[in-house]
Amino acid sequence: MDKVTRLVSEKGIVIFSKSSCCMCYAVIILFKELGVKPLVHEIDEDPEGREIEKALMRLGCNAPVPAVFIGGTLVGSTNEVMSLHLKGSLTPLLQPYKSP
Amino acid sequence: MSSASTQLITSRKMGIYDPFQQVSMWEDPFKGDISPNTGASTILQVDAGLPNKSEFNSHELTGPSRNDEEGNNTADKVRRRLAQNREAARKSRLRKKAYVQQLETSRLKLAQLELELEKARKQGVYVGSALDTSHLGFSGNVNSGIAAFEMEYAHWVEEQNRQIFELRNALQAHVTEIELRMLVESGLNHYHNLFRMKADAAKADVFYLMSGVWRTTTERFFLWIGGFRPSELLNVLRPQLEPLTDQQVLSVCNLRQSSQQAEDALSLGMEKLQQSLAHSIGAESVLAGNYGSQMAAAMEKLEALEGFVNQADHLRQQTLQQMSRILTTHQAARGLLALGEYFHRLRALSSLWAARPREPE
Numbered sequence: 011m012d013k014v015t016r017l018v019s020e021k022g023i024v025i026f027s028k029s030s031c032c033m034c035y036a037v038i039i040l041f042k043e044l045g046v047k048p049l050v051h052e053i054d055e056d057p058e059g060r061e062i063e064k065a066l067m068r069l070g071c072n073a074p075v076p077a078v079f080i081g082g083t084l085v086g087s088t089n090e091v092m093s094l095h096l097k098g099s100l101t102p103l104l105q106p107y108k109s110p
Numbered sequence: 111m112s113s114a115s116t117q118l119i120t121s122r123k124m125g126i127y128d129p130f131q132q133v134s135m136w137e138d139p140f141k142g143d144i145s146p147n148t149g150a151s152t153i154l155q156v157d158a159g160l161p162n163k164s165e166f167n168s169h170e171l172t173g174p175s176r177n178d179e180e181g182n183n184t185a186d187k188v189r190r191r192l193a194q195n196r197e198a199a200r201k202s203r204l205r206k207k208a209y210v211q212q213l214e215t216s217r218l219k220l221a222q223l224e225l226e227l228e229k230a231r232k233q234g235v236y237v238g239s240a241l242d243t244s245h246l247g248f249s250g251n252v253n254s255g256i257a258a259f260e261m262e263y264a265h266w267v268e269e270q271n272r273q274i275f276e277l278r279n280a281l282q283a284h285v286t287e288i289e290l291r292m293l294v295e296s297g298l299n300h301y302h303n304l305f306r307m308k309a310d311a312a313k314a315d316v317f318y319l320m321s322g323v324w325r326t327t328t329e330r331f332f333l334w335i336g337g338f339r340p341s342e343l344l345n346v347l348r349p350q351l352e353p354l355t356d357q358q359v360l361s362v363c364n365l366r367q368s369s370q371q372a373e374d375a376l377s378l379g380m381e382k383l384q385q386s387l388a389h390s391i392g393a394e395s396v397l398a399g400n401y402g403s404q405m406a407a408a409m410e411k412l413e414a415l416e417g418f419v420n421q422a423d424h425l426r427q428q429t430l431q432q433m434s435r436i437l438t439t440h441q442a443a444r445g446l447l448a449l450g451e452y453f454h455r456l457r458a459l460s461s462l463w464a465a466r467p468r469e470p471e
Binding site (some may be wrong): 030031032033035036037038039043044047088089092093095097098100 | 185368372386412
């Protein structure tokens with residue numbers, strides 16, 4: 011979907027979320043704790059929210075939120091983010107986007 | 111093969127099956143062998159009058175394999191163990207199936223009785239609280255998913271004790287790397303089974319899981335989103351894994367820190383959930399019509415809990431996996447032994463605490 015593609019190329023770290031989703035909140039907090047400022051897009055506050063949701067699910071997100079994109083590529087949802095972090099692979103991915 | 115392997119003892123007084131009074135059908139074959147400080151508290155009470163069935167054959171490892179026939183012995187042991195595992199898993203599945211069927215029958219009976227009770231109550235007849243429905247899950251229905259979980263968990267603990275015993279023996283006897291690797295894989299697999307069971311239980315009743323009522327009192331003291339904090343466990347275990355290489359020390363440190371960060375994020379997510387739930391319920395319903403939508407919003411929030419419990423278990427699982435990658439086979443075996451013994455002692459502590467002499471009033 012165009013909007014999704016456009017959004018994920020706008021900034022290094024993009025997280026699709028819903029304002030009512032507490033798991034999304036947890037993931038966003040984690041990224042902030044790791045020293046980055048993700049662009050958070052609340053799809054329940056977007057008139058095209060439904061379309062975005064469908065697009066995310068087509069890309070493979072079961073949830074569909076939170077959906078995390080780094081450098082324009084879909085990293086995954088909570089499971090993937092947590093696994094990557096425990097492996098030590100998340101921090102290197104975030105390195106280019108850290109605030110000085 | 112066991113024919114009547116699932117004989118359930120119903121509470122004959124009431125003619126009602128109460129899963130929380132249920133009797134253990136499996137005797138722990140290693141009861142006599144486990145060290146004296148075992149206060150192994152199982153959830154189920156053992157009725158002395160029951161025929162005891164030993165599900166596990168005791169021809170497990172009792173000594174080291176002989177060096178000259180090492181290769182063949184090891185391969186045989188591997189095959190035998192795999193076959194035993196398959197057999198145990200199959201039996202477990204059959205037991206579970208039979209048990210659940212029995213539960214369904216009892217559930218129907220219980221529902222009938224409840225209807226009669228309601229009728230009697232309405233007619234002003236006093237009925238005692240023997241059928242206190244709060245124990246039996248929502249709406250007074252027997253939650254068969256939870257009852258099945260309790261049964262499986264008790265069984266899991268017994269198997270855990272057996273594995274600890276085996277690990278300890280293997281380490282003392284200096285068995286081969288392959289043997290040790292197998293034991294480590296079994297151990298990791300066993301935890302994997304626990305998380306699978308918990309996932310099913312979370313679907314059945316997430317609050318039950320989160321309350322920790324299925325664990326002993328001391329374990330409950332450490333409860334964090336339905337289980338233990340992985341970073342805390344790493345702290346406890348680390349000293350027992352020495353000596354570690356510098357690289358290993360660094361890796362374990364990083365793992366602990368990552369886990370801590372993930373845990374903190376989940377904790378904050380849970381707090382937000384609590385706040386928004388409180389907000390949903392607390393919001394003033396100016397119009398009578400709001401109540402319904404308020405409740406609906408609150409119900410949606412509650413559904414998110416299952417996700418949190420699953421994520422917490424995911425963290426626990428991943429921590430175990432990562433540790434098994436960082437450590438050598440021997441270290442991993444020691445780690446699993448230490449972990450198992452730690453929980454075992456916590457459970458024993460619970461029993462001691464419950465049995466402690468108290469001052470007379």
